[in-house]
Amino acid sequence: MLKALKKIFGKGEAPVSGPAPSPASPRTVDDEKRSTPKSKPPRPASEKRTGDEARKGENAERKADKPKSDKPRRERPAKPVDNWKLEDFVVEPAEGKTRFHDFDLDPRLMHAIHDLGFPYCTPIQAQVLGHTLKGRDAIGRAQTGTGKTAAFLISTITQLLTTPPPKERYMGEPRALIIAPTRELVVQIAKDALDLTKYSGLNVMSFVGGMDFDKQLKQLESRYCDILVATPGRLLDFNQRGEVHLDMVEVLVLDEADRMLDMGFIPQVRQIIRQTPYKGERQTLLFSATFTEDVMNLAKQWTVDPAIVEIEPENVASDTVEQHVYAVASNDKYKLLYNLIVQNDWTRVMVFANRRDEVRRIEERLTKDGVSAAQMSGDVPQQKRIKTLEGFREGKIRVLVATDVAGRGIHVEGISHVINFTLPEDPDDYVHRIGRTGRAGTSGTSISFAGEDDAFALPPIEELLGRKIHCEMPPAELLKPVPRKH
Structure with a gap:
């Protein structure tokens, strides 16, 4: 090079x-x-x-x-x-x-x-x-x-x-x-x-x-x-x-x-x-x-x-971040996301999706189901985006759902998990996404959902990283129906 x-x-x-x-x-x-x-x-x-x-x-x-x-x-x-x-x-x-x-x-x-x-x-x-x-x-x-x-x-x-x-x-x-x-x-x-x-x-x-x-x-x-x-x-x-x-x-x-x-x-x-x-x-x-x-x-x-x-970006991506991929049907992705966050009691999570409408729907469903969440995308006014980011930093917001463009400049300490609700089409965006966790030498975890609509994006990501990422089926308890809120 x-x-x-x-x-x-x-x-x-x-x-x-x-x-x-x-x-x-x-x-x-x-x-x-x-x-x-x-x-x-x-x-x-x-x-x-x-x-x-x-x-x-x-x-x-x-x-x-x-x-x-x-x-x-x-x-x-x-x-x-x-x-x-x-x-x-x-x-x-x-x-x-x-x-x-x-x-x-x-x-x-x-x-x-x-x-x-x-x-x-x-x-x-x-x-x-x-x-x-x-x-x-x-x-x-x-x-x-x-x-x-x-x-x-x-x-x-x-x-x-x-x-x-x-x-x-x-x-x-x-x-x-x-x-x-x-x-x-x-x-x-x-x-x-x-x-x-x-x-x-x-x-x-x-x-x-x-x-x-x-x-x-x-x-x-x-x-x-x-x-x-x-x-x-x-x-x-x-x-x-x-x-x-x-x-x-x-x-x-x-x-x-x-x-x-x-x-x-x-x-x-x-x-x-x-x-x-x-x-x-x-x-x-x-x-x-x-x-x-x-x-x-x-x-x-x-x-x-x-x-x-x-x-080298590979050092940033692989040395400090533990990476997982779950093979999951598209209509089960939200159940998997909800159960991962709630059952593990995660408190500072970033969720990435490729489109603004996906980001909006994920945020709305999490909020409706009792999980404190906010969205970051080009549709959100700047003043609200700044307020949202501060709330996430302070722990008032548990889950931040973002597109790649909105998430690129986010630097928040203590993000424990990054979840790729949809895999990015550009492999470089994957490295940027998981780089939100495991910062400054600390450890972090990324979990990617590979469905029938986006599994094609996994091989280019592995090629960029220079290694395979183990793909597994999620445990049954993580696919339980989301309880209805009365």
Whole structure:
């Protein structure tokens, strides 16, 4: 796999301590052409901007185009450090493990990492940070649950803390931009960013569709934007209305690029990237669960000499999750689901189905039969989805029923079981589904129902995993009729 990737990029294996990208890298790809305002002549391709020197000239050019806010601007107040010192964060060196101490991270960021209880890096964090903290672009293959979000957030925050902000700033000019395909994933990334920036005073904002536009706009009117996390569609809304300007982006992160391809977001992402600085003038990080040819072509267009980091998905899927398959008739699936949950007294379960109408029917039947359940799909308004997710985290909701798109960005600790009510047609979705449990090295269990309508999906899943999954008949007690509620 690595040989094929290196061939695409036309280079050998990149050393961890490799040099920064050359400012004279050719920019002939369509995605790197920019539409510049008439008052701002295009910059020569070979001219490299650096730090405050470049911003001084650009700030002057912007004054005619971008109105300054009439309202007083305020920074996010940094949380008091309570006399915390790096010496308070003691982590002994361990063979085969990388500590966050092994990187030269800002003490304010280390304090936040200490609060989150992360003494050692996950494999993708150790590998990615080894490249990105030196300013290199990177593309990473990793499933959710491997720590990739913290990897790109720590790198991004370090860049913003190391480089002073411009002296003059205008409305809606983020210094770092993170694009993710789903609303849930954006909300989760923004939450993690807030946790990691709480001692630094950096401002984090999130823009997603399905939520009040004016409320999100008020964020821009009240304070500077350092890190912006957004879905492509809502970000374009703000950009095309002139509320968000992307020409000062220092770090660009594209998360779950394969999912953005599947969901048809790439044309929107192309429009967004055209508004950012040239790829040689920003740091670009791209993450994907799979390295398809389409994903690698996008990476080649949008990055400069990227470091390639791969974390094998099979390890995530098979080492921490016990997997079972029940052969069951389609009309017995609900009885099996109900009895599994009730007889075993499971309290935090995720159930996946392929279609929204299936999700709705499962949730309605569980609720009617006295099991606390909620649904997550594209039909559910965003505010309700956020409230539902919080209820699930807090244990108020016992079962969360979701589609693949809605479930992709869900990160909840303590999910004991994942149940595939219907097997996914895309094997990669199976790995993502069962990755909701067995997170961060803990154990979990997945149970899949294989019926006459979806058993065909099992062999491709086994091929991806590289092994067979034992298929069994469910015990008779798990097929008992569901008792009627009076």
